[in-house]
Amino acid sequence: MRQKIGFIGGGQMAEALIKGIIASGLYTSEDILVAEPNDSRRELLENKHSVKTYHSNQPIFENCLVIMLAVKPQTMGVLLEDCRDRVQPHHIIITIAAGLPISYYIDLIGKPDTKVIRVMPNTPALVLEGASALSRNSNVTDEELRTAEKIFLAVGEVVILDEIHLDAVTGLSGSGPAYVFSFVEALIDAGVKSGLTRAISEKLALQTVSGSVKLLKESGEHPAALRSKVTSPGGTAITALHVLEKYGFHGIIMDIVESAVNRSKELGKAK
Numbered sequence: 001m002r003q004k005i006g007f008i009g010g011g012q013m014a015e016a017l018i019k020g021i022i023a024s025g026l027y028t029s030e031d032i033l034v035a036e037p038n039d040s041r042r043e044l045l046e047n048k049h050s051v052k053t054y055h056s057n058q059p060i061f062e063n064c065l066v067i068m069l070a071v072k073p074q075t076m077g078v079l080l081e082d083c084r085d086r087v088q089p090h091h092i093i094i095t096i097a098a099g100l101p102i103s104y105y106i107d108l109i110g111k112p113d114t115k116v117i118r119v120m121p122n123t124p125a126l127v128l129e130g131a132s133a134l135s136r137n138s139n140v141t142d143e144e145l146r147t148a149e150k151i152f153l154a155v156g157e158v159v160i161l162d163e164i165h166l167d168a169v170t171g172l173s174g175s176g177p178a179y180v181f182s183f184v185e186a187l188i189d190a191g192v193k194s195g196l197t198r199a200i201s202e203k204l205a206l207q208t209v210s211g212s213v214k215l216l217k218e219s220g221e222h223p224a225a226l227r228s229k230v231t232s233p234g235g236t237a238i239t240a241l242h243v244l245e246k247y248g249f250h251g252i253i254m255d256i257v258e259s260a261v262n263r264s265k266e267l268g269k270a271k
């Protein structure tokens with residue numbers, strides 16, 4: 001029998017993963033099952049991705065080896081209470097819920113031999129450009145971890161870390177898109193302030209950011225090296241960078257990430 005993957009929760013993130021794993025050839029649509037209470041979401045997933053959907057999560061536990069929990073953290077408790085009797089030792093439970101530690105799943109399922117992989121993805125996974133960090137408990141084998149890694153490689157880059165580092169990941173890449181969106185928004189406003197139309201400013205700001213990231217990736221050069229190449233003596237870029245550093249740009253970025261890491265730790269302790 002071919003291995004099947006089941007999603008519990010058929011929302012935005014589940015759909016991105018389904019899109020990615022079908023496109024990468026990792027699973028065919030026939031091997032993907034989704035449990036989702038919302039009729040219109042089920043209809044959309046069936047029509048758009050030809051996956052099999054169910055109202056109940058029972059068929060997922062009966063037919064799938066890999067089970068992706070893709071519901072919001074606030075509904076996870078109810079879900080785990082509901083499905084604890086269906087969880088078997090061979091299931092590989094992968095969760096993408098933000099902030100909930102692996103111990104939370106083990107406690108609520110009540111079976112210490114349960115295999116749990118906790119993943120911190122980020123929103124660019126919705127366009128297959130995510131950054132995901134994976135961590136596992138000791139019940140998960142190397143091969144099972146590799147299965148999970150392949151799933152998230154289908155929607156972007158992956159790192160594997162001990163769970164203790166997931167707060168740092170949350171502060172950097174989990175919340176990172178919010179910082180980048182803020183930066184881009186400010187850049188657009190700056191263009192408008194300097195007399196460009198909003199449409200032109202948006203086009204230039206977005207391409208500047210995505211082009212710079214592509215240059216960084218493809219050149220393999222350190223950001224400082226590329227930055228020094230665009231700063232000519234007495235020129236515009238060095239003049240602007242002087243202002244950036246006067247306001248402590250590096251320190252601000254390090255502080256915001258640190259504050260998000262600390263908040264993630266606080267939220268984790270509250271569970």
Ligand SMILES: NC(=O)c1ccc[n+]([C@@H]2O[C@H](COP(=O)([O-])OP(=O)(O)OC[C@H]3O[C@@H](n4cnc5c(N)ncnc54)[C@H](OP(=O)(O)O)[C@@H]3O)[C@@H](O)[C@H]2O)c1
Pocket residue numbers: 008009010011012013014035036037038041057070071072073075078079096097098120121122123124126
């Ligand atoms: N979106 C992101 O970019 C992102 C990034 C990082 C992590 N995450 C994590 O990914 C998870 C999913 O996020 P999302 O944005 O995909 O959320 P979402 O769009 O709200 O999807 C969750 C889906 O699960 C359904 N659901 C609720 N209870 C269920 C149950 N007991 N059984 C089956 N399905 C159930 C919901 O239906 P109803 O709407 O009817 O309740 C909804 O359709 C969250 O835990 C979030 O923390 C998301």
